[in-house]
Amino acid sequence: MALKVALLGCGVVGSQVVRLLNEQSRELAERIGTPLEIGGIAVRRLDRARGTGVDPDLLTTDAMGLVTRDDIDLVVEVIGGIEPARSLILAAIQKGKSVVTANKALLAEDGATIHAAAREAGVDVYYEASVAGAIPLLRPLRDSLAGDRVNRVLGIVNGTTNYILDRMDSLGAGFTESLEEAQALGYAEADPTADVEGFDAAAKAAILARLAFHTPVTAADVHREGITEVSAADIASAKAMGCVVKLLAICQRSDDGSSIGVRVHPVMLPREHPLASVKGAYNAVFVEAESAGQLMFYGAGAGGVPTASAVLGDLVAVARNRLARTFVADGRADAKLPVHPMGETITSYHVALDVADRPGVLAGVAKVFAANGVSIKHVRQEGRGDDAQLVLVSHTAPDAALARTVEQLRNHEDVRAVASVMRVETFDNER
Amino acid sequence: MALKVALLGCGVVGSQVVRLLNEQSRELAERIGTPLEIGGIAVRRLDRARGTGVDPDLLTTDAMGLVTRDDIDLVVEVIGGIEPARSLILAAIQKGKSVVTANKALLAEDGATIHAAAREAGVDVYYEASVAGAIPLLRPLRDSLAGDRVNRVLGIVNGTTNYILDRMDSLGAGFTESLEEAQALGYAEADPTADVEGFDAAAKAAILARLAFHTPVTAADVHREGITEVSAADIASAKAMGCVVKLLAICQRSDDGSSIGVRVHPVMLPREHPLASVKGAYNAVFVEAESAGQLMFYGAGAGGVPTASAVLGDLVAVARNRLARTFVADGRADAKLPVHPMGETITSYHVALDVADRPGVLAGVAKVFAANGVSIKHVRQEGRGDDAQLVLVSHTAPDAALARTVEQLRNHEDVRAVASVMRVETFDNER
Numbered sequence: 001m002a003l004k005v006a007l008l009g010c011g012v013v014g015s016q017v018v019r020l021l022n023e024q025s026r027e028l029a030e031r032i033g034t035p036l037e038i039g040g041i042a043v044r045r046l047d048r049a050r051g052t053g054v055d056p057d058l059l060t061t062d063a064m065g066l067v068t069r070d071d072i073d074l075v076v077e078v079i080g081g082i083e084p085a086r087s088l089i090l091a092a093i094q095k096g097k098s099v100v101t102a103n104k105a106l107l108a109e110d111g112a113t114i115h116a117a118a119r120e121a122g123v124d125v126y127y128e129a130s131v132a133g134a135i136p137l138l139r140p141l142r143d144s145l146a147g148d149r150v151n152r153v154l155g156i157v158n159g160t161t162n163y164i165l166d167r168m169d170s171l172g173a174g175f176t177e178s179l180e181e182a183q184a185l186g187y188a189e190a191d192p193t194a195d196v197e198g199f200d201a202a203a204k205a206a207i208l209a210r211l212a213f214h215t216p217v218t219a220a221d222v223h224r225e226g227i228t229e230v231s232a233a234d235i236a237s238a239k240a241m242g243c244v245v246k247l248l249a250i251c252q253r254s255d256d257g258s259s260i261g262v263r264v265h266p267v268m269l270p271r272e273h274p275l276a277s278v279k280g281a282y283n284a285v286f287v288e289a290e291s292a293g294q295l296m297f298y299g300a301g302a303g304g305v306p307t308a309s310a311v312l313g314d315l316v317a318v319a320r321n322r323l324a325r326t327f328v329a330d331g332r333a334d335a336k337l338p339v340h341p342m343g344e345t346i347t348s349y350h351v352a353l354d355v356a357d358r359p360g361v362l363a364g365v366a367k368v369f370a371a372n373g374v375s376i377k378h379v380r381q382e383g384r385g386d387d388a389q390l391v392l393v394s395h396t397a398p399d400a401a402l403a404r405t406v407e408q409l410r411n412h413e414d415v416r417a418v419a420s421v422m423r424v425e426t427f428d429n430e431r
Numbered sequence: 432m433a434l435k436v437a438l439l440g441c442g443v444v445g446s447q448v449v450r451l452l453n454e455q456s457r458e459l460a461e462r463i464g465t466p467l468e469i470g471g472i473a474v475r476r477l478d479r480a481r482g483t484g485v486d487p488d489l490l491t492t493d494a495m496g497l498v499t500r501d502d503i504d505l506v507v508e509v510i511g512g513i514e515p516a517r518s519l520i521l522a523a524i525q526k527g528k529s530v531v532t533a534n535k536a537l538l539a540e541d542g543a544t545i546h547a548a549a550r551e552a553g554v555d556v557y558y559e560a561s562v563a564g565a566i567p568l569l570r571p572l573r574d575s576l577a578g579d580r581v582n583r584v585l586g587i588v589n590g591t592t593n594y595i596l597d598r599m600d601s602l603g604a605g606f607t608e609s610l611e612e613a614q615a616l617g618y619a620e621a622d623p624t625a626d627v628e629g630f631d632a633a634a635k636a637a638i639l640a641r642l643a644f645h646t647p648v649t650a651a652d653v654h655r656e657g658i659t660e661v662s663a664a665d666i667a668s669a670k671a672m673g674c675v676v677k678l679l680a681i682c683q684r685s686d687d688g689s690s691i692g693v694r695v696h697p698v699m700l701p702r703e704h705p706l707a708s709v710k711g712a713y714n715a716v717f718v719e720a721e722s723a724g725q726l727m728f729y730g731a732g733a734g735g736v737p738t739a740s741a742v743l744g745d746l747v748a749v750a751r752n753r754l755a756r757t758f759v760a761d762g763r764a765d766a767k768l769p770v771h772p773m774g775e776t777i778t779s780y781h782v783a784l785d786v787a788d789r790p791g792v793l794a795g796v797a798k799v800f801a802a803n804g805v806s807i808k809h810v811r812q813e814g815r816g817d818d819a820q821l822v823l824v825s826h827t828a829p830d831a832a833l834a835r836t837v838e839q840l841r842n843h844e845d846v847r848a849v850a851s852v853m854r855v856e857t858f859d860n861e862r
Contacts, residue, residue: 016722020578020722024578024580027580028577028578030765031577031578128575134720134722134723134724134726135723135726136567136571136574136575136576136726139570139571139574139575140567140570140571143567143570143744143747143748144559144567144570144741144744144745145567145740145744146459146462146743146744146747146748147451147455147459147462147740147742147743147744147746147747148740148743148744149455149458272708272710274708274709274729277703277705277708278705279703282725284727289565289740290740291447291451291565291736291737291739291740291743292565292566292730292731292737292740292741293565293730293731293734293736293737294713294729294730294731295565295566295567295728295729295730295731296715296727296728296729296730297726297727297728297729298705298725298726298727298728298729299723299724299725299726299727300723300724300725300726303724305722305724306722306723306724308722309576309578309579309720309721309722309723310575310723311578312577312578312579312722313574313575313576313577313578313579314575315578316574316577316578317574317577320759321757324755324756324757325755325757326752326755326756326757328751334461
């Protein structure tokens with residue numbers, strides 16, 4: 001007896017899910033133990049052209065009617081956004097259907113409701129495609145590291161911003177022209193806000209943090225800074241330090257383990273770090289776990305076909321669970337660690353200051369750091385005379401103290417301008 | 432009611448499994464839904480010092496008695512080697528116990544027997560720790576890519592050889608001194624044969640190939656060349672081409688999809704490839720799948736603690752399956768693709784020849800390539816006079832034709848010596 005799949009959405013990802021379900025029906029049936037059959041496809045408009053292989057008789061605009069139909073076993077949601085996706089998924093769950101979704105926004109905003117409903121109903125909600133596209137990442141975090149303790153997750157989880165920063169790094173180009181190039185090539189949308197302001201990465205950070213720390217985290221808990229302020233000067237300053245600039249989603253347990261910090265912002269990263277070599281629109285997530293040590297997962301973070309591949313992997317798993325009359329209770333958030341504010345997060349800053357080249361300037365600047373309880377890790381002076389620049393990297397300190405230091409430097413009489421400020425991420429025993 | 436675990440072996444990995452089971456008992460119980468309890472630990476000698484936390488009352492030398500005990504639910508095998516591991520695992524399976532093993536040698540030699548017995552008995556055999564230590568790799572290959580089609584797997588799966596090659600690359604050192612340094616630092620064993628001759632990597636290649644292509648593959652099917660012949664000249668020649676030398680396990684579907692090739696040998700790899708930046712004793716596996724595109728999994732490939740982490744991840748999974756009265760039928764080999772011999776594998780060669788610097792030499796050398804049906808991709812001459820070297824890279828051709836070409840060049844009147852021969856791995860649309 002075939003398992004019937006309802007598909008919500010038939011756009012870039014949905015049409016590829018249909019194609020793969022058709023093309024690989026025999027292999028999928030073997031791996032599951034029974035065939036999968038598409039029972040219906042919910043779309044907004046019936047008159048739109050669909051990919052080949054999409055049977056028009058399966059199309060319907062009544063998504064709610066489809067997901068609650070008695071003969072449907074599994075629901076795949078690839079419409080995105082909060083509503084109507086949430087209502088449809090909850091209705092499907094209450095009717096005992098298992099769900100596969102790629103919806104990062106919904107899971108980041110209201111994953112707790114979805115997971116609780118699934119546990120209650122005894123069904124699966126799988127969502128590998130919601131973070132880092134085709135990269136098998138969430139299930140390894142949830143399952144393979146189930147016997148381990150994760151301390152930090154660092155992710156390049158937005159391909160658009162990685163493409164832009166990579167162009168800025170390799171060509172010395174500015175943000176605006178790199179964004180325009182990304183838009184021309186289809187790597188960035190006409191309205192790039194969700195990507196370049198870090199909203200997309202913040203939703204993924206929330207999902208990663210919950211999985212890594214078993215703690216409820218929503219997008220609102222995530223400190224978020226985008227890349228629109230990253231300048232060619234920042235990139236050049238990073239290069240001079242042997243670093244590269246990346247937009248990272250960082251989920252980190254505090255040193256005493258009593259709280260977590262979740263944030264998205266540009267970071268200077270040593271060039272020899274595995275994340276530094278992630279080029280173009282690729283994604284990668286670096287995990288530091290107590291026993292497993294350092295792990296990295298790398299691959300295509302977006303695109304219809306890779307995302308559909310992740311959806312199919314999930315579909316095989318939920319179909320097998322269904323046949324075995326079992327399910328995986330996900331959304332475990334029983335550790336309930338508080339999320340500390342950004343100001344309490346321990347970070348380290350790189351600061352480049354345009355200064356007058358005269359004795360006493362460093363002493364004055366160092367005094368500002370000291371007054372805020374921040375110690376300086378290294379300092380170097382570049383140029384002479386009116387072009388003199390003082391480049392400082394701090395030791396780690398609470399982010400609020402570092403931010404205050406920079407604020408006071410902006411108004412310092414010896415400082416003509418703050419040319420570049422960016423957080424530096426440190427590794428291993430560097431801290 | 433607790434699930435009872437029998438542990439076979441209490442060495443580097445086993446003692447860490449005990450430690451983690453003790454330290455994380457509460458977290459593990461939560462994730463599984465019931466506590467895990469160590470029912471017994473089989474060791475060869477009772478009088479040996481064990482790590483703290485190993486209860487002496489649990490030790491026994493009667494491994495067979497332990498795994499067949501009625502109260503044992505799950506068996507963890509970390510003794511390695513073919514026997515007695517195989518007999519113990521088969522006895523446990525026949526008694527209805529699920530098994531977690533890190534035993535690459537056994538799975539590569541006789542995985543078919545183990546998997547068939549497990550299917551028959553309706554129990555799990557999980558073996559994440561057998562390839563690439565702590566890196567969650569086998570389950571993503573098996574589960575997350577279940578709806579995809581894998582075309583090629585390239586793995587750095589032996590940390591010892593990667594460490595040695597990395598030292599040769601970064602310091603210009605020779606093989607022998609790099610091996611000695613690796614031995615002094617504990618990265619290589621006193622008898623390094625299994626690592627440097629590629630036996631360890633070949634066993635892992637067999638396991639990866641079966642998972643990737645659903646085809647029976649044993650270590651005997653794997654073409655194997657180690658790194659003992661890799662010279663400082665090869666490394667320098669690779670550098671001149673913008674390449675790095677890595678020992679790779681390569682599992683590849685033929686272009687027409689009708690057969691597979693599985694091989695372990697040194698490879699020149701472009702420096703910008705993600706595998707090229709895998710340093711020291713780290714492991715990484717690069718996967719090319721039809722829909723998912725390029726994926727890479729990176730992490731610690733060995734060591735007691737990382738390997739124990741992988742064992743615990745598996746233990747959580749099999750424990751949950753047991754509670755749900757389900758199991759995962761692994762060892763699927765129904766595609767039954769033939770493994771083609773190395774001579775039929777399509778590869779590409781880098782060849783550096785010491786030649787006399789006089790007109791006509793290139794013509795003579797090119798004629799040898801042409802006679803074997805091999806076309807030349809690029810050629811450059813280095814040096815003049817008696818130091819003249821001709822460096823050629825071929826287009827792809829059957830490996831036998833390339834090997835024959837090199838053999839004939841060795842005896843060619845214009846060639847004073849073949850200074851370096853190595854396969855070059857190509858990517859994307861390069862071929």
